[in-house]
Amino acid sequence: MAPQISLEKGKIRILLLEGVHQSALELLQAQGYANVEYLKTSLPEDQLIEKIADAHFIGIRSRTQLTRKVLENAPKLIGIGCFCIGTNQVDLEAATEFGISVFNAPYSNTRSVAELVIAETILLLRGIPEKNAISHRGGWLKSASGSYEARGKTLGIVGYGAIGSQVSVLAESLGMRVIFYDVITKLPLGNATQIRALEDLLAQADVVSLHVPELESTRDMMGREQIARMKKGAILLNASRGTVVDIEALADALNSGHLAGTAIDVFPVEPRGNQEEFVSPLRGIDKAILTPHIGGSTVEAQENIGMEVAEKLAKYSDNGTTTSSVNFPEVALPTHEGCHRLLHIHRNVPGVLSAINAVFSENNINISAQYLQTNNKIGYVVIDVDADYSDVALEKLKNIDGTLRCRVLF
Ligand SMILES: NC(=O)c1ccc[n+]([C@@H]2O[C@H](COP(=O)([O-])OP(=O)(O)OC[C@H]3O[C@@H](n4cnc5c(N)ncnc54)[C@H](O)[C@@H]3O)[C@@H](O)[C@H]2O)c1
Numbered sequence: 001m002a003p004q005i006s007l008e009k010g011k012i013r014i015l016l017l018e019g020v021h022q023s024a025l026e027l028l029q030a031q032g033y034a035n036v037e038y039l040k041t042s043l044p045e046d047q048l049i050e051k052i053a054d055a056h057f058i059g060i061r062s063r064t065q066l067t068r069k070v071l072e073n074a075p076k077l078i079g080i081g082c083f084c085i086g087t088n089q090v091d092l093e094a095a096t097e098f099g100i101s102v103f104n105a106p107y108s109n110t111r112s113v114a115e116l117v118i119a120e121t122i123l124l125l126r127g128i129p130e131k132n133a134i135s136h137r138g139g140w141l142k143s144a145s146g147s148y149e150a151r152g153k154t155l156g157i158v159g160y161g162a163i164g165s166q167v168s169v170l171a172e173s174l175g176m177r178v179i180f181y182d183v184i185t186k187l188p189l190g191n192a193t194q195i196r197a198l199e200d201l202l203a204q205a206d207v208v209s210l211h212v213p214e215l216e217s218t219r220d221m222m223g224r225e226q227i228a229r230m231k232k233g234a235i236l237l238n239a240s241r242g243t244v245v246d247i248e249a250l251a252d253a254l255n256s257g258h259l260a261g262t263a264i265d266v267f268p269v270e271p272r273g274n275q276e277e278f279v280s281p282l283r284g285i286d287k288a289i290l291t292p293h294i295g296g297s298t299v300e301a302q303e304n305i306g307m308e309v310a311e312k313l314a315k316y317s318d319n320g321t322t323t324s325s326v327n328f329p330e331v332a333l334p335t336h337e338g339c340h341r342l343l344h345i346h347r348n349v350p351g352v353l354s355a356i357n358a359v360f361s362e363n364n365i366n367i368s369a370q371y372l373q374t375n376n377k378i379g380y381v382v383i384d385v386d387a388d389y390s391d392v393a394l395e396k397l398k399n400i401d402g403t404l405r406c407r408v409l410f
């Protein structure tokens with residue numbers, strides 16, 4: 001029977017949203033993916049569902065919400081590229097269940113965020129946002145009161161991962177004392193010190209900077225109580241996710257004078273695009289630096305992210321490589337001349353590999369290479385067969401208990 005093969009590259013539909021960098025488009029096109037739809041904004045759920053119905057791959061940034069409902073309406077979707085670090089905007093459990101591999105760019109904008117945090121720390125310690133606002137209104141606040149050097153001040157970093165640890169190194173080079181809180185024991189860089197309880201960090205730090213992911217456990221982790229525990233006159237920065245800070249409590253702490261300033265880059269509700277109004281209780285507070293989720297938005301970072309994530313999508317599409325996938329076991333198998341390649345994604349339960357192999361032996365199909373990798377949820381098998389596999393074999397593979405998705409790549 002004539003073997004089914006996957007789509008020609010030109011027919012693979014890729015939807016890129018939120019104005020991901022042109023480098024992504026260029027890389028995909030150079031690799032033969034001509035069927036790319038490029039939009040500058042995210043889409044509301046109904047329009048997203050309509051568009052995603054035909055897409056094989058989707059590329060997003062932090063704004064597009066790929067919920068279970070959206071993914072249920074994406075029957076052809078094979079891969080998701082998050083052109084950013086955070087993947088909280090994707091229902092990873094649903095994506096895994098539907099056999100959709102998710103990729104991101106875990107380090108490409110790390111430095112950009114760290115530099116912004118350091119710049120804002122210096123500006124806030126000097127009270128520049130307020131002085132700047134007053135000058136714009138025709139006032140003149142020439143005073144040293146409430147203005148401090150960064151040198152010798154204590155920076156408390158919450159979340160000592162890629163960004164938090166970069167901020168730590170840069171802050172120490174300014175002469176700051178760095179303490180950090182993380183749920184995992186981390187090797188401190190330089191002279192930084194890990195603090196075991198968040199409350200202790202809050203009680204010591206002149207500046208607190210948040211670098212945790214969006215999780216249930218980080219929701220409102222800087223709530224009214226934690227903000228009240230910060231030192232009087234301290235500064236709070238958040239360039240992580242908007243759900244981490246109780247924004248009303250922060251506005252109150254600034255208005256009451258408990259906090260001396262803040263820099264917030266991420267908000268519980270963010271506009272979908274540049275045309276939509278930004279609404280926040282922090283608007284109008286001079287001591288607050290408000291930026292439109294641009295911590296990672298530098299030319300360097302966006303260009304690198306575009307290439308990195310597009311490359312990951314192309315490799316997955318071309319040969320099933322899942323290296324650095326967020327939710328899939330990592331498999332990278334070289335292609336074998338003259339072979340067909342099948343991809344089998346299944347729930348990680350015992351017996352699936354032997355059932356797969358039984359299908360090939362029963363159908364007299366020789367396996368020339370095979371690679372299985374599992375994580376706690378799923379198993380991913382790449383199989384190269386050196387004879388024409390039959391559609392019958394493919395059907396049998398699809399019917400193995402626990403199969404999430406099975407397809408022929410070439
Ligand atoms: N503003 C922006 O444009 C921008 C850009 C990049 C990343 N981000 C955000 O910054 C976050 C951090 O990025 P990263 O690359 O440093 O991530 P990372 O995964 O390298 O580090 C996160 C750290 O937070 C720690 N952590 C998790 N839960 C915690 C908790 N409850 N309390 C304390 N620590 C906790 C982890 O153990 C880890 O060390 C991302 O998840 C993303 O949401 C924002």
Ligand SMILES: O=C(O)CC[C@@H](O)C(=O)O
Pocket residue numbers: 061062063083084085086087109293296
């Ligand atoms: O570019 C974006 O929209 C998000 C950037 C940042 O929050 C990230 O997670 O990398």
